[in-house]
Amino acid sequence: MNFSSNKITLNQAKEIDLVIYLSNLGFEPSKIRNNDYWYLSPLRNEKEASFKINRRLNRWYDHGLGKGGNLIDFGILYFNCTISELLKNLSGNFSFQQPKIQYQEYTIVQEQKIKILTETALTSPSLLHYLEYRSIPIEIAQKYCVEIRYTLNEKNYFGIGFKNDLGGFEIRTPYFKTSSSPKGITTISNCNNEVIVFEGFMDFLSFRAMTKNLPESSQDFVILNSISFFERARPFMENYDSIRLYFDRDETGLNYTSRALSLSTKYCDKSQLYQNYKDLNDWAMSFGKAEKSHLDQKQKH
Template sequence: MNFSSNSFTIEQAKALDMIQYLSSLGFEPIKIRNNDYWYLSPLRVEKEASFKINRRLNRWYDHGIGKGGNLIDFGILYFDCTIAELLQNLNGNLSLQQPIIYAKNDSVIHEHKIKILKDTPLTSSSLLRYLEQRRVPVEIAQQFCRELSYSLNSNSYFGIGFKNDLDGFEIRNPYFKTCSSPKAITTFENGSDEVLVFEGFIDFLSFKAMTKNLPEKGQDFVILNSVSFFERARPFMENHQSIRLYLDRDETGKSYTSSALSLSTKYRDESSLYQNYKDLNDWFMNFGKLEKKHFEQKHI
């Protein structure tokens, strides 16, 4: 159920489950001990987890900066915004849910951290076949992605790894997607006054595939790796004269696009290109010859 900013009160926002909220922002706990969930701080860069949420109290505390509180307190710091702006940000992105209370005798430590075991060039036939099904050519995939072997909860997996600016990875395989810590945006800077913005790396790879036969423009790129990182990406984006948005066509993506357009005339919404599809890759996998011709004429 979605709530408009007019009906989303401060008390309702405070009642949102902090664990679920951080997960929606792309942050997962490093370990869980009783009711305490420990994270690498979303508010700063660190190597040892010192950000804690007590799920019984539904409160957080960052030992590195000596601050804590409820979801409102966290959101204001994380987005550097006012309460009204935070409530607008929450609008349509989360469901209202009371915090889950765990039994006091739950003393098991759960390690959720993904450990990268091997980082090699992308060669697995099953992973390359998955990308080819998404219409991403092998040579483009190999240019931007790695093949990762990793462990999670004592099990071993492998997947396509796309590195972010803090050396964490977005990870995909044909069956599921995950990420390794720390989670962050990915930027490619080529000295251009124009930047293209994508939610995920599959959309970015799709764009590179779509333009592989066109003249190289030397554009800059930012891949958010989670639309919730939009605010964090703004300093990089707004250092450019033109910001072209290729965000998803779902409610959240359209909401962020609309907000961006209200910030500055630098922002341009490019999602009309795939207006009848969920995202750029979905369109790319299904578009016809006339649409392709229109795209090439527009981007030459």
């Protein structure tokens, strides 16, 4: 399926993998049985998973609500919007706010079977437009990321790929995010005394954009690719004299920051820079939009 155009059709939206789409919204399955993926419902609070996606059919059903359907049916309920508003959202207008509901972390008992087909330079217009939306300079993204084409459930996709130390990829598109196996951390070592740590690679790219005038060799980095890899990364991080943390400002990120600070004086919390935002990239996006608005106003006068 080709999503190279900026506008997504109704039929294309229905074909988007629901499991990947829910992952993009922050929901992961609590259990997987063959083609059935079970979740704590994204549409309401519950303690036992009763929201099911049948991945073969690409359909969902919420047993508590007695409702189900395709991605369009889900999106209308989740965002409380019209079909046209949802299609705009899927086409790159990411203005919807997620409901403020707290969800626990889930254990995935089966990995998605993604097969990487090719790795090339980032050139697809839809991916470049997405990076622009995220306030990531193209030249920065092209230095650290590739464009990958991959198969999932016998369907072909493409996306932005960020490689980890084990050879797997974090994968992003304007529509969803996922990862290929093996999943792990990404380290960039230049033999400095200080290391800078991020949860995800979008924050890392934002930081590189902010510090693009500094020599790359002057900084060492760890990108966890999942906050749950914090413990796995500790042996590498704690070899440094100083560890600067740029974790998310959500409950999980703040909890891990507090834990790190309790472990050693080497750790330093740098998230105050974007204390009123979700993460570093969210802050950078807000700054970029304000700057663009200012330039637009100047051009009008």
